[in-house]
Amino acid sequence: MIPQLFVEKIDLGDGRSITIETGRLAKQADGSVVVRMGDTMILATAVSARTSNPGVDFLPLTVDYREKFAAAGRFPGGFFKREARPSDSEVLTMRLVDRVLRPLFPDDYHAETQVMIQLMSHDENVMPDALAGLAASAALAVSDIPFYNLISEVRVARIDGKLVINPSREELEKSDIDMMIGASMDSVAMVEGEMKEISEAEMIEAIKFAHEAIKVQIQAQYRLQEAFGKKEIRTYEGEKENEEIYKKVKAAAYDKIYAIAKVGSAKHERGAAFAEVKEEVKALFTEEELAADGDLVSKYFYKTNKEAVRNVVLELGVRLDGRKTTDIRPIWCETDYLPRVHGSSLFTRGETQALATVTLGTSREANQIDSPSEQGEEKFYLHYNFPPFSTGEAKPLRGTSRREVGHGNLAQRALKNMIPADCPYTIRVVSEVLESNGSSSMATVCAGTMALMDAGVQMVKPVSGIAMGLITDGEKFAVLSDILGDEDHLGDMDFKVTG
The missing domain is CATH 3.30.230.70 (GHMP Kinase, N-terminal domain)
Incomplete structure (x- = not known):
């Protein structure tokens, strides 16, 4: 049947x-x-x-x-x-x-x-x-x-x-x-x-x-x-909750986190200060309580942390690193940094740094695209690498991650329409992210523009990019320019714009 x-x-x-x-x-x-x-x-x-x-x-x-x-x-x-x-x-x-x-x-x-x-x-x-x-x-x-x-x-x-x-x-x-x-x-x-x-x-x-x-x-x-026939939604074991622990954690941590957040500090200092508050909160519980509900204490600490930081932005208009909502982090950059490559540039915005190189080649170096839905070749392509040391971590390398493919594509789309139609070369841009604290794909766009110019590519216009964020409680809202990594996690939007 x-x-x-x-x-x-x-x-x-x-x-x-x-x-x-x-x-x-x-x-x-x-x-x-x-x-x-x-x-x-x-x-x-x-x-x-x-x-x-x-x-x-x-x-x-x-x-x-x-x-x-x-x-x-x-x-x-x-x-x-x-x-x-x-x-x-x-x-x-x-x-x-x-x-x-x-x-x-x-x-x-x-x-x-x-x-x-x-x-x-x-x-x-x-x-x-x-x-x-x-x-x-x-x-x-x-x-x-x-x-x-x-x-x-x-x-x-x-x-x-x-x-x-x-x-x-x-x-x-x-x-x-x-x-x-x-x-x-x-x-x-x-x-x-x-x-x-x-x-x-x-x-x-x-x-x-x-x-x-x-x-x-x-x-x-x-x-x-x-x-x-609409199926009955399955029942599932939700997270365990404990209102008393939440109240205790919030009472102990909220004001301290609020105070740290409104001062404005660098990523490592801030991380250390938050960790210290977390240890103080843990000290309020006995070893037995921590053995039973340690995960809840951590969860509620994160929840309180998120709420306090968001409220500092909404109420005071001050961000974690002390900027106002419209401020961009300080920028320094340099071109022609690497002597033997065709074009190179170093772009640093706050704690985010990208080193871009440009290599020019002939039509033989074009990138071949061969998939069921698309065949062809790209004469301009950009590769983005995000090594673990860029965030101070030691992690195993597992080939190109989905994130690297995605961010590379984002930067490639930003730059490709500004390569002149009569450019005879195949162009490969590679961005090595050396430090990252938010919007590394946009740093790639800025570094990429300078490296292309350094290589002598007559771009139609230079391109720059920035990551925008949003924090809202439903009533008040704050639009953030040039977001930090933390603002990406705590906020409600990560919106990358190039132009």
């Missing part, structure tokens, strides 16, 4: 449509859907463990996106003719989806969770990465995994002044905007993209246009949920 199929259709309003279906494939996963647009078909599955591992105080979420070569009727390149590690474009799609999903699980949900998205059939008129977010959210929607706010993602382009949702690759080449937006029904959660120098007003218009399309896609997920 063939199982029943549940299908919902999303009309894009210009003759194209997307369908989401569930009920037939991968039924042992907690949730699975097939998203189809044209002849592109994506299978997304979501599975989450029933219990969380002891001692885990975060959400161990893995988002994986893979394109099968068979989907485009092609063989994998290389000797073994088998799909191997993910390509950079696959990693970037994983990151796009991960960034929207991660904050929308309950704060106390810590079970191992895996969302897998696979391109099973590829239509060259449909770019599959724009459908990955919709597929991931729909798979969670038909499961019993606690995920309380459905989302979707779309690509928005502007062709001859007209905004278009999910264009084909051919259309995208004529566009002056290439932006991916991820959002829930009422809020925008993620924006990533590149524009050929557009105004803020135009960017906001594009985000709103994308959000309207996303709302339609989320409504379709709710309809699918209803038709399929």
